[in-house]
Amino acid sequence: MTVFVPKITCPTADTVWTAGSTCTVTWDTSDAPESISNGSKVVLAKDGLQDYQHPLAEGFDLRAGSVQITIPADTAPGSDYAIVLFGDSGNYSPKFTIKT
Known part of the structure; x- marks a missing residue:
C-alpha cells in the first residue's frame, strides 16, 4: 500500500472564504501513486x-x-479554520479565515 499525503495548495493562510459560498480545495498531485x-x-x-x-x-x-x-451557511466567522483532506492519510491546510 502506498500512502499519499498531498500538500494542500488552497486554502492558504491568506484565504478568506464566506460562509454559504462554494469554494475549491486544491492539492498537489505531482507525486500521486x-x-x-x-x-x-x-x-x-x-x-x-x-x-x-x-x-x-x-x-x-x-x-x-x-x-x-x-x-455551511451557519459557520461562525473565525480565523482558526483548516481543511482536512483524507485519503490514505489526513492532511491539514494552513489556518485560514471564514467570514459571514
Missing part, C-alpha cells in the same frame, strides 16, 4: 477540532487535484 487505497473526504476543522460528522465532500478521485465544497 497509481493506486490510492482508501476513499476520499474533506472535512472542516476549527481550532484543531475536525467535524467528521459533516464532511464537505467525499468519494472523489484524489488524483484530480481539486474538489468543490460549500461552506
Whole structure:
C-alpha cells in the first residue's frame, strides 16, 4: 500500500472564504501513486477540532487535484479554520479565515 499525503495548495493562510459560498480545495498531485487505497473526504476543522460528522465532500478521485465544497451557511466567522483532506492519510491546510 502506498500512502499519499498531498500538500494542500488552497486554502492558504491568506484565504478568506464566506460562509454559504462554494469554494475549491486544491492539492498537489505531482507525486500521486497509481493506486490510492482508501476513499476520499474533506472535512472542516476549527481550532484543531475536525467535524467528521459533516464532511464537505467525499468519494472523489484524489488524483484530480481539486474538489468543490460549500461552506455551511451557519459557520461562525473565525480565523482558526483548516481543511482536512483524507485519503490514505489526513492532511491539514494552513489556518485560514471564514467570514459571514
